[in-house]
Amino acid sequence: MNTQEISELKSLLNSPKKIVIVSHKNPDGDAIGSSLALFHYLTKTNHLATVIVPNDYPDFLKWIPGQDLILKYESQQEDCNQKLDEADLIFALDFNAFHRTGNMETVLTNNTALKVMIDHHQQPDGFAKYTYSDVSMSSTCEMIYNFIDYLDGLKIIDSNIATAIYVGIMTDTGSFRFRSTTSATHRIIASLIDKGADNTMIHNQVYDTNSYNRMQLLGCALSNLKVVPESRAAYITLSQQELQQFDYKKGDTEGFVNYALSLNNVVLAAIFIEDLQQGIIKISLRSKGDFSVNEMSRAHFEGGGHTNAAGGKSDTTLDKTVEKFISILPQYNIALHEA
Ligand code: 5GP
Ligand code: MN
Numbered sequence: 174m175n176t177q178e179i180s181e182l183k184s185l186l187n188s189p190k191k192i193v194i195v196s197h198k199n200p201d202g203d204a205i206g207s208s209l210a211l212f213h214y215l216t217k218t219n220h221l222a223t224v225i226v227p228n229d230y231p232d233f234l235k236w237i238p239g240q241d242l243i244l245k246y247e248s249q250q251e252d253c254n255q256k257l258d259e260a261d262l263i264f265a266l267d268f269n270a271f272h273r274t275g276n277m278e279t280v281l282t283n284n285t286a287l288k289v290m291i292d293h294h295q296q297p298d299g300f301a302k303y304t305y306s307d308v309s310m311s312s313t314c315e316m317i318y319n320f321i322d323y324l325d326g327l328k329i330i331d332s333n334i335a336t337a338i339y340v341g342i343m344t345d346t347g348s349f350r351f352r353s354t355t356s357a358t359h360r361i362i363a364s365l366i367d368k369g370a371d372n373t374m375i376h377n378q379v380y381d382t383n384s385y386n387r388m389q390l391l392g393c394a395l396s397n398l399k400v401v402p403e404s405r406a407a408y409i410t411l412s413q414q415e416l417q418q419f420d421y422k423k424g425d426t427e428g429f430v431n432y433a434l435s436l437n438n439v440v441l442a443a444i445f446i447e448d449l450q451q452g453i454i455k456i457s458l459r460s461k462g463d464f465s466v467n468e469m470s471r472a473h474f475e476g477g478g479h480t481n482a483a484g485g486k487s488d489t490t491l492d493k494t495v496e497k498f499i500s501i502l503p504q505y506n507i508a509l510h511e512a
Contacts, residue, residue, distance in 0.1 A: 192220050318361050394444070
């Protein structure tokens with residue numbers, strides 16, 4: 174986003190606007206955090222803002238200030254369509270293409286409101302008039318902080334905004350440990366604490382509110398963990414039956430794939446989760462070093478994301494998906510040994 178674009182957006186936001194903020198399907202901490210941070214900022218600066226997400230999100234995010242005002246397209250389509258129809262401006266946060274919004278793809282594609290994209294995923298589509306895309310950023314939340322700074326709004330950041338931004342940076346950086354975490358990220362975190370983000374409370378709300386069932390499901394996932402040593406890869410499977418056995422709730426499998434990646438001498442990890450309702454296997458891929466799971470997912474699993482974290486899917490069975498994964502590994506052996 175250049176200075177010309179920033180000054181155009183600034184003058185646009187000088188008078189009250191009707192604004193809709195949307196993020197991706199299966200919203201995560203960064204999607205919800207960035208949306209609510211921008212929501213509070215815009216509300217405090219006299220706009221009429223609404224956050225719409227395509228579908229529900231995990232309970233460990235259902236405490237962030239303002240989350241009770243979020244509209245869900247899957248269950249509140251009429252209200253959402255009205256807000257979208259009336260919008261002067263649509264902010265698209267934490268996704269790079271409309272198909273990432275699932276059931277909102279068509280309505281967003283056809284909507285003629287002015288669009289602003291703020292996102293850190295690779296290969297952004299060009300749907301927005303104003304695009305702030307930076308794949309080196311830890312999170313969309315870090316970009317929201319910068320965006321507020323560009324608008325000269327840092328003084329407006331209160332504890333609600335600080336808390337929401339903190340959540341997204343924390344969850345997208347694996348608690349400040351992924352390579353995208355920079356000294357600038359930490360400086361922003363420090364200023365968020367100064368502005369009222371309660372770091373201990375936030376960690377506790379997100380990571381220390383597990384149900385007993387979720388812990389049992391993790392045990393099941395770990396006992397299904399397999400290693401492919403010649404490819405420095407490891408993977409986990411979870412069948413629908415196993416999910417049901419432990420009363421699976423949205424978000425319960427969040428972070429499981431990182432246990433596979435934490436193995437010594439493993440640089441590529443995958444989790445394959447059976448979703449009989451959608452008729453797909455949901456895939457999460459993670460890597461260490463330079464090995465790009467974004468490219469692997471784009472080439473084989475209809476997905477994408479970042480170099481070290483990507484998602485994807487497969488339309489066949491759990492067993493066949495695992496077979497496919499194992500069969501493509503040899504072509505990556507050199508890269509996996511160099512990673
Ligand atoms: P997760 O494995 O946690 O679902 O996703 C990891 C990262 O990849 C996240 O940043 C997520 O937004 C992105 N991602 C997940 N699924 C897809 C997909 O189907 N396409 C693209 N482009 N990115 C994805
Ligand atoms: Mn993100």
